[in-house]
Amino acid sequence: MWLAELPSFIPFFLGALIALLARGHLRSFLMLAIVALSGIHLYLLPGDVNVTLPFLGYELIPYRVDALSVVFGYVFHIAAFISILFSLHVRDTVQHVSGLLYAGSAVGAIFAGDLITLFVFWELLAVTSAFLVWAQRTERAYLAGLRYLIIQVLSGVILLAGVIIHVQKTGSIAFSIIGIDDLAGWLILLAFGIKAAFPFLHTWLTETYPEATPTGTVFLSAFTTKTAIYTLARGFPGTELLIYVGVTMACFPIFYAVIQNDLRKVLSYSLINQLGFMVCGIGIGTTLALDGAVAHAFVHIIYKSLLFMSMGAVLYMTGKIKATDIGGLYKTMPKTAILCIIGAASISAFPLFSGFIAKSMILSAAIKEGHTWIWFALLLASAGVLKHAGIQIPYFAFFAHDSGIRTSEPPKNMLLAMTIAAFLCLAIGIYPKVLYQLLPYASIYNPYDVTHVLAQTQLLFFAMLAFVWLNLQGVYPPEIRAINIDAEWIYRRLMPRLLQNIFTWVWQQDKSFRSAFITRLNVFFDYLAQLHYPIGRAFSIRPTGNMVMWVAVLLAVYMWLLLSFVD
16 A cells, blocks of 8 residues: 555656666666656556645645646656666766656656645756756856756745745645636746746746757756646646737747757747647636647657657767758668657647647637637647748758768667657557546547548648748748847846946946045035044044044944834
């Protein structure tokens, strides 16, 4: 019985300890085995599980397994296994240990039944994931990781503030539906929104993921944002605001993705686009929409990992990832090219691929609830996905111009990890009932309705036709070496300049005030000295040594003011 109550995050933390102590093939085997056994343990659980502990008069629920959390638990175990397998060729203890701790923190967050436990794992997610960026060991990675950590910790601070207000108001720390009826709800939503990469809060993702190691990015793409999607589905289902936030997220990254030169940055913007579909589904809030959001999160973790793995393999084998620097790699990396195309077809929602059976649920829910314009915007966003991720990624990396680079296929562990992900993309797309049976709200849906298949096929056909025509005209996709400015310009350039100007003005005003004050004070003391007052003669002297005396006078004044406030 005690095995059923063993929290699923514990094996990951144990695996991190093993990775720290063991070496070589033994470490590789034990890391994979412990994640696999943890997944089997989760699958064999008899039903809902609630582990409770008393804490300062409250009831902690550090482990809660129910229909919603278990779906994320399954896919997080799959993602962890694939990510670890993909990284085995790298004998880097930092990446292995931080990767397992990071995955374990995500698992702990989704199984947290109370807000205090959620906060603890929320912050562990931030700290452990930062090391996957710093493991690149470059100055750019260090600075990007530092900014990433600051933003992620800020999300935790906001979450803690919201939790404190929520507990004071309700007297409960249980993590259930929260809503946005009060300040606590807004703060908690903001904290979740930062990790979910809401508009203007998203640049930590697009700045950091391309700077991580080829293997670290695979970990990063799976856990942080999907943990946020889980928390939104748990705490804010049916919140109408999320519909408009989600559709914005689905649309605006398309315009950034198509002009990026760094292909991992293209995938980072594409990731935000896909998150938008999930957030929109959560906002619609019907059983079909919520199931669609959960299903989309499930398949997205797998096909996005596949795409990041394929680009990671290119980066590992060539040392390059810019579209202008690579191309023609299908000649020497044909297996990687085929696996990448499977991931591209999945994210583009081609019939018989995993993206098709999940994304269509959200679109159907939008039209059923009368959100015609939302449905239309999501449809356009789907076409945009095909252009920037479905075509642009494999086209630039493996076709386009011939860069002259001749390399070989990546190590076998990388190919095997990509093959497993590609197999799952096809298996779920062909047999969607396997996934639908796991969904928490058991909505009835048939993705292979003739009308939907024809509509999606036509959309994809015309999107591909547009790409071919623009490509023949030499207009698209552009191969430009450029730096594209996003919202991070606000805090990396605008805010520092504004603060610098503000403080420069403040110091100037302070200097002018002090200068005028001292001038008038000396005039006063000179006047006293002329009247033969001793104090006037003492203070009329103006050597620099009087600075100590002035400091003492000012300190006395400050102490007097402070004591007056205390009284």
